Ligand SMILES: [Fe+2]
């Protein structure tokens with residue numbers, strides 16, 4: 034029987050993961066108390082920075098009334114939350130699957146953190162769903178491609194690969210949500226939801242970075258080449274997904290200026306100067322990291 038570790042840890046990293054476990058046990062999001070659930074969500078307020086609407090800076094934006102812009106802002110927020118729900122629901126089976134498959138090849142402290150991580154994602158999805166119901170927001174469709182990546186492609190692969198792609202997805206989602214939701218004029222319940230979620234997510238991202246960096250130091254050249262090839266396909270799609278989602282016209286109460294299959298208009302929005310600038314700002318740290326590890330073409 035092979036018993037070499039699938040997630041080799043240095044003594045220093047082992048100590049960091051043990052510390053992460055302790056912090057997580059003491060400060061973790063609690064579904065019942067994370068938000069004042071008896072308070073109203075005020076949908077007359079912006080749930081995000083209005084300067085960050087996906088079609089801002091294009092001619093389509095100028096066709097919307099102020100009321101329609103507010104509706105679109107809430108729909109974009111519904112999409113962001115839906116994205117968290119669909120993605121985070123795939124993570125407990127992925128990580129618990131690794132523990133089941135490699136129970137004798139993953140260090141106990143890492144098994145503990147994978148369990149904490151899984152538990153936290155379940156609490157997050159419950160909280161996100163409760164928020165959506167309370168705000169009268171509807172779930173969007175599962176993200177095309179990403180859902181299969183997390184629920185089908187990654188489970189049979191090695192744990193560091195699954196942890197790396199989980200990190201990339203979570204990091205993009207988290208930078209997007211936090212970049213737009215923390216201003217003083219943002220609807221208070223929405224701002225608090227993303228802020229509270231961020232405390233747990235910041236730990237998930239730290240863990241993902243440690244494990245991924247270790248993988249790039251110790252992984253076989255073949256494995257690393259395979260991961261780079263995958264990431265070069267996944268990352269641009271992931272960025273586009275958070276820049277504009279073509280599903281928008283299926284949700285608006287009015288005729289949205291871009292049809293769901295209007296590839297030219299969708300491409301114009303994805304490549305707009307305004308979105309390029311927003312992506313440069315919000316993803317600066319991520320871009321530097323993926324560049325350093327050769328994860329982008
Ligand atoms: Fe989460």
Ligand SMILES: [Fe+2]
Pocket residue numbers: 154203233234237
């Ligand atoms: Fe997470």
